[in-house]
Amino acid sequence: MNPQKPPAIGTLFAGIGVALVRPRVWLLLLGLSLLFGLAVATPVHQSALEQLASTSNFGDDPLRSGQSMPRWVLDDWTRLHQSAFAAASAALAPLLLLSSLLGVLISAGWIHAALRGREDHGLKQFLSGAGQHFFPMLRLWVVGLAFYWLTTWLVWGPAGDWVMSQFFPAGDVDRATSESRALWGQNIRIVFYALGLLKIEMLMDLARAAVVSNGSRSALASFLRAIRFWIWRWPSCFLLVLAGLILEAGWIALIVRLSQILDLPLWTLALSVPVGRILLRGGRTSGLALLYHASTLPGPKPGGIGVHPPKGMKGPLDEGSAWGTPA
Secondary structure (H helix, E strand, O other): OOOOOOOHHHHHHHHHHHHHOOHHHHHHHHHHHHHHHHHHHHHHHHHHHHHHOOOOOOOOOHHHHHHOOOHHHHHHHHHHOHHHHHHHHHHHHHHHHHHHHHHHHHHHHHHHHHHOOOOOOOHHHHHHHHHHOHHHHHHHHHHHHHHHHHHHHHHHOHHHHHHHHOOOHHHOHHHOOOHHHHHHHHHHHHHHHHHHHHHHHHHHHHHHHHHHHHOOOOHHHHHHHHHHHHHHHHHHHHHHHHHHHHHHHHHHHHHHHHHHHHOOOHHHHHHHHHHHHHHHHHHHHHHHHHHHHHHHOOOOOOOOOOOOOOOOOOOOOOOOOOOOOOO
């Protein structure tokens, strides 16, 4: 491990910079996200137009239509048009699988761009780097699914039920002595589950970084390297991801607030919110990869002579940063 520890926030912004200079990449991802969303929303929207447009101004302002019609109208619509919801549900499962596999490819592209293709900003280079590392990261995806299942089992399965039984009769929060106690018990369980999923997501990104940084083809070895790195640098990893999530939440709140103040049309939200999320997600992935790579490079030799990165790979921040790898 390199004794010099790059700052987490600086690495996050370096990762966001990796995403910002690739507009063709995030425009492609924006188009895909809108396409996936339309595949699910279109049947429901068409059904709503047929049923609700004649009784309200639904077509004029879909976001506020719930405030301008009786609740029973919506209840009748949901009861009489179950086919639209069934069609949306049927499309959702394969789209989730496809988007998850697409996420593997995209993550591979961001990490390759951050570590090995910082001067190549084109879409072709991004997709080429993604394809180069896709199959090792696909094996990592399978390993990650196993850990997601394990986390779900620990929190919501017999293990979680046993823990809850130590605080609630038969482990049932509905039988708690007070509503506040039941609420706290349920919320704590949800928080632990969310933190577990977040930790696995960070480990997966670190393992993907290990695949690219170390040239490894083994999913298990890369995941073990990620765990070792997490134990050593978990505060920096957590701070980087937390800062990225705060920026993402701030972006969404800002755009929504601006749309309310300026009375912007709905399509501005549909475009600006996903763009910010794509850039910040790509920035978090690239930032974690840069953090892993910069922290695991060999340290300087005695006498101050720097160690070069592997052949064909630039240092993680060679754009003049004070904490980049010496040439």
